[in-house]
Amino acid sequence: MGWWLAEARGGQAAGTVSRFDPVYWTVNFPRPMMASVVTTAPDALRVDAVFYRQDDLAGLIWEAEDRHDHALLRYETRRDFRGCRLRFRWRSAGVVALDAVNGPVLTIEGRDAGGVARSWYVRLWNYALGSPEDALVAIDFAALDAGYLLPGEADPVFAGDVDRMFVSLVPEGYTGADAALAAPVEGWAEMSGIVCEGPGAVLSIGDVVVPEHGLRIASGYDDSYNLTPARLLRNLLQLGYRGDILHYVGMSHYFRLEAHSGGYYVGLAGGALNVACAAWHRDFAARAKALGLGVIWSLSYELFDAHCWGDWKQRAADGSPALTGWSPPSTLLSPAQGGAMAYLRAVAAAFVGIAVDAGLAVRFQIGEPWWWVMADGRLCIHDAAARVALGDSAEQNLRGVVETGVLDAAGALLAASTLALRDAVRGVAPGAEVLLLAYLPTVLDRAMPEARRANLPLGWARPAFDVLQLEDYDWAAAGDAAATARGIAAVEARLGYPAGAQHYLAGFVLRLEDRGQWRAIAGAAEAARRRGVAQTYVWALPQVLRDGFVHFDQEEDGMVAFDEVRFPIALGREAEVSTEVSTAIVTSAGGHEARNAEWAEARTRYDVGPGVRSEADIAALIAFFRARIGPARGFRLRDPFDWQGVDEVLGTGDGATSGFALVRQYGDSVRRITRPVVGSVQITVGGVATSGFTVGPGGMVTLDVPPAAGAVVTATFDFDMPVRFAEDRLDVSRATFLAGMAASVPLVEIRE
Helix, strand or coil: CEEEECCCCCCCCEEEEECCCHHHCEEECCCCCEEEEEEEECCEEEEEEEEEECCCCEEEEEECCCCCCCCCCCECCCCCCCCCEEEEEEEEECECCCCCCCCCEEEEEEECCCCCEEEEEEEHHHHEEEECCEEEEEEECCCCEEECCCCCCCEECCCCCEEEEEEEECECCCCCCCCEEEEEEEEEEEEEEEEEECCCCEEEEECCCCCCCCCEEEEEHHHCCCCCHHHHHHHHHHCCCCCEEEEECCCCCCEEEEEECCEEEEECCCCCECHHHHHHHHHHHHHHHHCCCEEEEEEECEEEHHHCCHHHECECCCCCECECCCCCCEEEECCCCHHHHHHHHHHHHHHHHHHHHHCCCCEEEEECCCCCECCCCEECCCCHHHHHHCCCCCCCECCCCCCHHHHHHHHHHHHHHHHHHHHHHHHHCCCCEEEEEEEHHHHCCCCCCCHHHHHCCHHHCCCCCCEEEEECHHHHHCCCHHHHHHHHHHHHHHHCCCHHHEEEEEECCCCHHHHHHHHHHHHHHHHHHHHCCCEEEEECHHHHHHHCEEEECCCCCCCCCEEEEECCCCCCCCCEEEEECCEEEEECCCCCEEEEECCCCCEEEEECHHHCCCHHHHHHHHHHHHHCCHHHCEEEECCCCCCEEEEEEEEECCCCCCEEECEEEECCEEEECCCECCCCCEEEECCEEECCEEEEHHHEEEECCCCCCCCEEEEEEEECEEEEECCCCCCCCHHHHHCCCCCCCEEEECCC
């Protein structure tokens, strides 16, 4: 498999899109309100919202710069809107009408003609014909005035340097005060017949289509609630993903809320899902069905802490609630709490109902159900309901001595809750496929060897679920293949799901600055496919779009892209070795230079023609060229000037990581060594030689025991260069050879 982190289009396919195309609008809003936007026709969109506070305000946003699509699929940035005339039909209900104070305003954010940042507030009613809740709106950005009353309060808009613009939506009953509405207000607004005309009406947009490949994609509503489903699906389809989308419904945007004691808490009055979430997912499901995609609906025991009832939360023995590291935090629902579990079953039924209505085959995942473990090892099994169910057990610290009977009982309680959720799904959709997701680095933490009793219970053993999904992104992102292998073996032994009944989730990269982790993640995904799992998912689409990750399969019909063979003819001393870099140099009028290294590493080229010294060599060369299908397949080459690493520092131990990549260092520049010579690798840990390691694909060294914190890991090894023929044609002549002239046989290094 191949992969690439794209930062911008560089000659790839492009098309055009109309400015203000409904697909590319977004929404934003403050908590606790919720809103979503969907497309209802090629020229129409609809916003659904639920408001709880008198100062709640939703924005329907158009941005001059596309910050949401993949780098290869974004529309161009153009901040000048003066060549645009926009018109549309506006309809609404439940929100303050066009003619009222606080009615819909188009806020334009940018800079004036002098470059000073400012905003303009354009009252849509001033440009509308019709009724306050059903009107035609026409805006010419070249002749546009802000202000409430026109012409008396006219404030001319300079639309030549705009960052974004948004239409504000507030509920009936809006006062701007920090106070609750008398009751939640559900509202909607529609823009239809959207037309943009003028010389600035059309934008260039990336239109790359990556060939369909073998990986599938995961996504999540909490990271995508602000986008239209049509936009999300366009990205994943054109990036080559097919089959089932693993869709996490999230923990912070799907619920309905009810006011209580000065706060807002999840509830089922009026249904399990708020109107914005329901509208978004109905559209998502219908579009997925129309595109031939499936959906695995994923629901976890995690819930936004601020809206979770106190007695639903898992708690430590001192009463501290289970809180994740997110900001603001989420909490974990107690498997022992009847109300919490009934709530989850109702939420599951609501999403399954959407799938059924869309005609989708029902596939449902129970995502990472577990008892939370505090950072110091304390198990959160002491909420009131769990105390009753577990006989008010003593505190269990998984990093110390534990009572295995208590942990087994907690595991049985967790398993029973997941099986009840499974049965609730099948009660709505008989025959539904139900999957369970386990996160291995936590449930199989070596520092907490008994954790699996509580968080990988035997009640999950096959055939409790149709598919077991496994995730290990702490290990995968670090390239710790040994930990992954140990974890999978342990799970298979404990629960009995063979590879063919497993899915693997590869990912994820939490922060943009860590995007280099995609190399290890891509490797973990490929390893899972080789292992024979039923499906391999990339977790997750928001990070794929943010980082520009592109996957493509390089193998067709069993053709191997690299052959583990060495070039058969010894390089002579007269062989040419050229090291190249790519540097962009801009010279100013005064002669000063600005230089930018476009490659992270140098690349080597070779001409091995001088090594051809006999007619037998010519015959061997031609046969080797044919076997590689010219440049199609790579192979090994011994570089006569750079073929050995001595005491190269691979990394420093942290007590947990056991996987280290072989590298060759050239000052501050570091090169990955992916083709070490078998049997040549020698490893030292903390200055002491060890034989307790294996060398895997890609030059990944896996130590049997993770090095202690601070222990320096070094390696000495021989290596070959991965290369390919540089040209589709090989020219050799017997007459030229007999005349003493060397053939030219160019090779080029392969990036791995």
